[in-house]
Amino acid sequence: MTHGVDGEQAMTAYDLAIIGSGPGGYVAAIRAAQLGMRVALIEEDALGGVCLNWGCIPSKAILSAAEHFDQLKAGKVPGLQLKGLSVDYGAVIDASRKAAERLSRGVASLMRKNQIEVVRGRGRLAGSGQVLVSDGERESTLEARNILLSTGSRELVLPGIEIDGRRVLTSRQALETRELPESIVIVGGGAVGLEFAYTYAVYGVQVTVVEMMDQLLPGLDRELAEALANSFTRRGVKIATSTTYRGLEVNDQGVVVTVEGEKGEQELRMDQLLLAVGRRARVEDIGLEQAGVQVENGFVAVGEDYCTAAPGIWAIGDVIGPPLLAHKASEEGKAAVEFMAGQRKKRVDPKTIPACIYCQPQVASVGLSEDEARAADYDVRVGKVPFVASGKAVGTGHTEGFVKIVSDARYGEILGCQAIGAGVTELIAEVTLAMVLEATVREVGETCHAHPTLSEVILESALAAEGRAIHF
Amino acid sequence: MAISVTMPQMGESVVEGTIEKWCVNEGDRVEKDQILCEITTDKVDAEIPAPEAGIVSRILVPEGQTVEVATELAVIEPAEVTRPAAAATEEARPEGSAREASGEARTTLEPSEAPERARPRASPVARRMAEEQGIDLEGMTGSGVAGRITKADLLAALEREPTPAGAVAQARRAEAPSKGVPETLGEWLGGMHLPTYAPREGDQVIPFSTIRRRVAEHMVVSKIVSPHVGIVAEVDLHKLVRLREAVKAEFKRSYGFNLTYLPFVVEATVRALKEFPRLNASVVGEAVVERAGIHIGVAVETEKGLLVPVIRDTDRLSLIAVAEAIEDLSRRARQREISADELHGGTFTVTNPGREGNLYGFAVINQPQVGILRMGELKKRPVVVEQDGHDAIAVHPVMHLALSYDHRIIDGVTGNGFLYRVARYLEAAEFVV
Numbered sequence: 001m002t003h004g005v006d007g008e009q010a011m012t013a014y015d016l017a018i019i020g021s022g023p024g025g026y027v028a029a030i031r032a033a034q035l036g037m038r039v040a041l042i043e044e045d046a047l048g049g050v051c052l053n054w055g056c057i058p059s060k061a062i063l064s065a066a067e068h069f070d071q072l073k074a075g076k077v078p079g080l081q082l083k084g085l086s087v088d089y090g091a092v093i094d095a096s097r098k099a100a101e102r103l104s105r106g107v108a109s110l111m112r113k114n115q116i117e118v119v120r121g122r123g124r125l126a127g128s129g130q131v132l133v134s135d136g137e138r139e140s141t142l143e144a145r146n147i148l149l150s151t152g153s154r155e156l157v158l159p160g161i162e163i164d165g166r167r168v169l170t171s172r173q174a175l176e177t178r179e180l181p182e183s184i185v186i187v188g189g190g191a192v193g194l195e196f197a198y199t200y201a202v203y204g205v206q207v208t209v210v211e212m213m214d215q216l217l218p219g220l221d222r223e224l225a226e227a228l229a230n231s232f233t234r235r236g237v238k239i240a241t242s243t244t245y246r247g248l249e250v251n252d253q254g255v256v257v258t259v260e261g262e263k264g265e266q267e268l269r270m271d272q273l274l275l276a277v278g279r280r281a282r283v284e285d286i287g288l289e290q291a292g293v294q295v296e297n298g299f300v301a302v303g304e305d306y307c308t309a310a311p312g313i314w315a316i317g318d319v320i321g322p323p324l325l326a327h328k329a330s331e332e333g334k335a336a337v338e339f340m341a342g343q344r345k346k347r348v349d350p351k352t353i354p355a356c357i358y359c360q361p362q363v364a365s366v367g368l369s370e371d372e373a374r375a376a377d378y379d380v381r382v383g384k385v386p387f388v389a390s391g392k393a394v395g396t397g398h399t400e401g402f403v404k405i406v407s408d409a410r411y412g413e414i415l416g417c418q419a420i421g422a423g424v425t426e427l428i429a430e431v432t433l434a435m436v437l438e439a440t441v442r443e444v445g446e447t448c449h450a451h452p453t454l455s456e457v458i459l460e461s462a463l464a465a466e467g468r469a470i471h472f
Numbered sequence: 473m474a475i476s477v478t479m480p481q482m483g484e485s486v487v488e489g490t491i492e493k494w495c496v497n498e499g500d501r502v503e504k505d506q507i508l509c510e511i512t513t514d515k516v517d518a519e520i521p522a523p524e525a526g527i528v529s530r531i532l533v534p535e536g537q538t539v540e541v542a543t544e545l546a547v548i549e550p551a552e553v554t555r556p557a558a559a560a561t562e563e564a565r566p567e568g569s570a571r572e573a574s575g576e577a578r579t580t581l582e583p584s585e586a587p588e589r590a591r592p593r594a595s596p597v598a599r600r601m602a603e604e605q606g607i608d609l610e611g612m613t614g615s616g617v618a619g620r621i622t623k624a625d626l627l628a629a630l631e632r633e634p635t636p637a638g639a640v641a642q643a644r645r646a647e648a649p650s651k652g653v654p655e656t657l658g659e660w661l662g663g664m665h666l667p668t669y670a671p672r673e674g675d676q677v678i679p680f681s682t683i684r685r686r687v688a689e690h691m692v693v694s695k696i697v698s699p700h701v702g703i704v705a706e707v708d709l710h711k712l713v714r715l716r717e718a719v720k721a722e723f724k725r726s727y728g729f730n731l732t733y734l735p736f737v738v739e740a741t742v743r744a745l746k747e748f749p750r751l752n753a754s755v756v757g758e759a760v761v762e763r764a765g766i767h768i769g770v771a772v773e774t775e776k777g778l779l780v781p782v783i784r785d786t787d788r789l790s791l792i793a794v795a796e797a798i799e800d801l802s803r804r805a806r807q808r809e810i811s812a813d814e815l816h817g818g819t820f821t822v823t824n825p826g827r828e829g830n831l832y833g834f835a836v837i838n839q840p841q842v843g844i845l846r847m848g849e850l851k852k853r854p855v856v857v858e859q860d861g862h863d864a865i866a867v868h869p870v871m872h873l874a875l876s877y878d879h880r881i882i883d884g885v886t887g888n889g890f891l892y893r894v895a896r897y898l899e900a901a902e903f904v905v
């Protein structure tokens with residue numbers, strides 16, 4: 001890979017030095033190059049960050065394999081007869097690693113194409129526009145007019161838990177483990193935990209999900225969470241909400257996890273424990289304090305323009321806080337660079353960042369939920385249409401779930417959308433665009449949607465918000 | 473700069489307003505908030521205050537004229553412009569007002585109707601806000617891509633200077649009972665939540681047929697529109713059964729189909745309807761319309777759903793003709809050979825679910841009718857009869873007849889009276905077969 005540093009103490013001047021090449025950092029690098037900046041992208045690990053290597057991409061590759069298996073196993077393909085269906089889970093993992101590697105190479109070639117200098121090693125703020133990069137052997141210093149922190153996040157590990165990669169795992173180890181356990185307890189009912197829960201359940205692993213809050217997917221619309229919990233329960237996944245992790249013992253047979261729920265303490269004996277209780281920002285050991293960058297609640301504090309308290313030092317992505325999503329990191333990356341170039345006035349609007357979960361049924365949400373909209377004092381109109389009302393859904397056997405469009409009665413403004421069902425992670429883009437353009441339910445309701453497609457359910461929901469759905 | 477006064481949007485559904493009265497004349501000096509004119513809409517009456525002090529330079533819409541929301545009504549020259557009123561009307565016209573003066577009132581149209589060239593770029597939400605608040609978007613530049621006007625821009629503009637129309641709209645909203653309390657039935661129902669359906673593996677999904685959809689919708693509408701009252705009469709049919717038994721075989725031979733009890737019930741109903749025209753009626757707006765002819769609908773269950781073909785001019789037909797009509801209509805309804813015309817225009821309905829194990833039940837009124845009679849099962853029951861001056865128990869065939877009527881226009885005495893007459897006609901069994 002290109003090495004912009006030639007020996008110790010070498011100094012090169014850049015317009016922008018970016019620390020961390022995740023979807024935040026590498027996208028910011030490209031945008032900066034487009035705007036004519038000379039850019040250095042510093043990465044100590046694989047290009048593409050968590051998203052490409054240990055997050056979105058490998059997890060979606062695994063989910064896709066699980067989904068195919070699920071379809072075949074459940075006899076959902078009419079007429080297809082299969083005997084002795086089985087899975088080589090190791091091959092699934094291998095394929096997911098290949099996908100990740102391929103995309104990481106893709107990022108490298110994008111960097112070449114945009115003439116971005118990729119600097120291998122660990123970056124550290126060294127004061128007055130300088131970044132110290134060390135790759136274990138050599139140290140070099142880069143100088144840049146602006147520095148962008150996109151160091152991302154890593155798994156949060158609860159005190160007293162030791163990740164051994166065999167019995168006790170985080171998503172990171174789970175994404176590499178080529179054997180399936182017989183049984184697993186997943187601590188954390190958020191997106192990551194539930195995606196693994198789906199995969200494991202499909203392959204016949206006995207799964208228990210433990211969630212501290214009183215619903216899965218805390219923070220998302222309750223109706224969605226309940227629908228998903230029902231679907232998982234039907235699949236045989238045990239869901240324990242309002243249940244807190246208390247302790248862990250690892251022995252020869254597996255793990256003994258103590259949890260406390262409404263009915264008191266309970267011991268779960270399983271093969272493995274997957275810890276998916278969230279992530280924490282990578283703020284340690286990069287010289288933040290000396291540089292005058294402030295950290296609040298564990299995340300780097302930034303202003304509306306993504307600039308930290310230290311002039312010339314900016315931050316975006318997971319490291320500045322929730323929602324911890326790849327596309328949010330990318331949007332912020334572009335925005336921060338445009339702010340630097342004086343080409344932007346508004347930050348990324350959090351109301352139009354969709355959040356998706358890719359198990360089956362899929363879950364997608366953008367903007368305000370019904371409850372949030374009511375709390376914000378809108379005169380709320382909800383258009384809710386189940387997929388059973390869609391010809392396409394019935395024809396293809398994907399009748400589970402619904403779409404809910406939350407709108408304001410006064411102007412018909414679309415405030416949000418929550419959806420659960422097949423394909424909703426793709427469908428949510430339409431509503432997001434409508435929200436960005438400030439379209440009302442009327443414009444969406446007047447937009448011709450191809451038949452038969454699942455997107456017709458979006459159309460019907462928009463109509464339903466005004467009480468004029470056709471098929472429901 | 474001249475200020476334009478426009479027709480405010482007073483509530484979601486208000487699209488136009490009428491100038492009731494001008495309280496000022498062209499050339500008048502007005503104070504801020506002084507009432508310029510009174511307007512009426514189909515929902516509310518309101519007064520439009522002057523947004524600023526100044527001189528009314530032009531009045532563009534005469535009294536009595538109805539114009540669309542956002543149409544310019546008058547132009548006010550701010551007070552600082554010290555100029556004779558007459559000159560103001562000539563010189564201080566805002567751009568484009570020549571066009572308006574020539575009768576082409578400027579209106580803000582619905583997004584889908586507005587001609588493209590006349591529209592400044594604005595988001596649909598911004599456009600709707602502008603309409604309600606009476607803000608003219610012309611000449612405004614927004615903060616969106618390529619100057620597109622967004623909601624945020626309008627909120628900022630309103631923050632700077634609230635519009636009079638906005639104030640009227642505000643007042644109007646304040647008057648409304650309280651946010652969230654629906655004013656119409658539709659609004660109220662629209663706000664209701666339906667229980668959610670959680671699909672289970674193996675559930676069968678049977679999409680509605682067209683007939684099923686229409687039936688379903690009609691049932692819901694009828695139950696909402698008409699307050700149903702149900703009453704039941706017990707009818708001793710031993711005479712009628714005897715009559716039918718006596719002619720049954722002969723009838724079959726002559727006409728080729730079985731004589732059922734339905735034609736008798738229809739005939740008895742027709743006779744009672746003549747005595748109680750209130751049951752042969754419709755509600756139209758706020759009036760009762762007693763229908764000129766009697767056209768009885770008979771409910772027929774078909775494979776695809778319920779159909780109600782109509783026996784035209786039932787009151788002019790003999791019992792045999794009624795029987796023939798029922799036979800013909802129900803056969804064709806089942807074979808789906810019935811025409812739409814034959815399903816319309818009924819004035820009262822008789823239904824015979826015709827199944828065993830049904831003592832009586834109340835049918836849903838077939839709109840826009842006001843009553844429906846439903847036949848129960850005909851079954852032998854012990855009844856008290858008088859024999860040689862003594863009460864005795866006899867075994868007679870008995871049927872329960874249930875009437876559902878629309879309590880908006882039929883009260884208990886009328887409803888009972890009608891049903892009693894139907895029952896008596898059937899018990900007397902004086903029919904010509």
Ligand SMILES: Cc1cc2nc3c(=O)[nH]c(=O)nc-3n(C[C@H](O)[C@H](O)[C@H](O)COP(=O)(O)OP(=O)(O)OC[C@H]3O[C@@H](n4cnc5c(N)ncnc54)[C@H](O)[C@@H]3O)c2cc1C
Nearest residue numbers: 020022023024044049050051055123152317318324325326
């Ligand atoms: C299992 C899993 C599944 C996920 N699925 C999804 C999904 O489907 N959709 C979605 O939107 N999000 C998903 N996420 C979240 C998503 O991966 C993150 O939000 C996203 O990667 C954040 O991007 P980032 O650029 O802020 O940081 P990261 O992707 O975390 O990248 C940070 C990079 O910086 C590097 N770095 C850190 N410190 C230094 C340093 N000092 N010097 C040099 N390099 C450094 C790291 O090595 C890393 O490569 C998932 C996460 C996980 C764990």
